[in-house]
Amino acid sequence: MSATSAPADRSDGNDVTGPSDLPTSALSTPSAPATSKTPTPTHTTPTTPASVPKSGSGTFTTAKASGSASGHGRIRRYKVEVEGGIELSSSSAAHEIQGILADPRGWTADGRDGFQLVSSGYADFVIKIATPDTVDAICGSAGLLTHGEVNCDVGATVVVNLKRWMLGSPEFDGPITEYRALIINHEVGHRIGHGHESCPGPGKLAPVMMQQIKGLHGCLANEWPYDSKGRYIQGPPAP
Template identity: 60%
Template sequence: MRAPHRSSRRAARQRRRRRAAVLGCAALLVALGAGGYAVLSPDTSRTASEGPTTQARAVPPLTEPSAAPSTNPSPAASGPAPSTAPPSSAAPPSTAPPSTAPPEVVEHGAGSFTTAGASGGRVGTGGVLRRYRVEVENGIGIEPDAAAAAVQAVLSDPRSWTTDGRDSFQLVSSGAYDFTVKIASPDTADAICATGGLDTRGEVNCDVGKQVVVNAKRWLTGSPQFDGSLDDYRALIVNHEVGHRIGHGHEACPGPGKPAPAMMQQIYGLKGCTANAWPYDAQGTYLKGPSVP
């Protein structure tokens, strides 16, 4: 049999390369999926423990426990700790523009921050008092005092961490503090999180050093994987990252139709659970899931 002509072999190779390119483009489109970026889709090539917010650690406060410490009851047995919190149905105030148009996300802010002037009283009866302040990057369109009010409303809510009977919180604008809730543009958030060896890829939040770093993109737009309100998603951000500070690791979905734990990385998908922003329910029961190794 006569060997194929050289030009025929070259044409066959070109056809194979074109098919490979088409398949590659199709795979990229699938990876991008809803929301326009692959990072929000579950990555089956890595485990959840390898995600960018694996950072649980119990951080001691600046001062020793003070002012009538409680007996530290177990989460299941204790009711919500008394506090100056709003009713559990109250949602944190929104800092989003009142318009129905999508808020503008500034990818790269000024790099400098303004500390909110707001402060408040101690919330919760736990003996471990954690003072925090709120800072907002300049040039990203978020008002610092409004953001501080939203964060304070979350940590004051009986469904948040004060119900553990151990931790209490206080918003401060000056003086000693244990951590900062810092809202930053995606580029600035990435730079801060990278100081702790975390790759947040312009998309997610982190807890590093004395800083709970909130990506302004998530604060303003929520997550396509979370079908609750924007205020609830902001509550999830605060509860999840503060949960790391007080020693909680990641948790998985406990079962189809059950509330997703606040310590679940819900941005990577709910895995059959329902969206949930709070570590405790209104009856004071901890909404837990299996620990992620």
């Protein structure tokens, strides 16, 4: 599959640029997730809180976690950082993200991309998990409007909104761990050159590069770029 070049800076949420792009339900606390259609990740599903803090310390702790490389071709090294002042273990988050990026249904299935979690030295990109206010500040510095609701991709930094990480999205009916896989796979998809895609047709799986938080348009929520048989889940380029 050919990759589509994407801008270095974007508001992703999977991504939206402001509340006007979000369905009304996306601005409220989602209901409890339903049973997923796909195998659950190997990590333990956490308890979903009713709310998350709006702001944190504004400083970040790099996870003291690292692992072996997964995938083939270009191996991108990445770090995971978590904002201070919130109850989220940076190490646990890093290992969860590592499991997502190493999953055989993830981007390593393309045979040309790989990833390695590191805690020091050079990194190709950094994944920051931050409170809504801090996300707005970081993304806003690049002119991106996240309005306390969504994620963004700025330069070599993926900024994950703690609200989405902990509460998921009302457009996604799977467990919170699977929505986290969608966040990471969507944002890292941009990092390796993929642009947005649209729903390929009613009843079909939504591509991971579709902005699923905006609505599924007849597609089924999906968090993986590839299916269990190694086939890319693709839709037409988004307009």
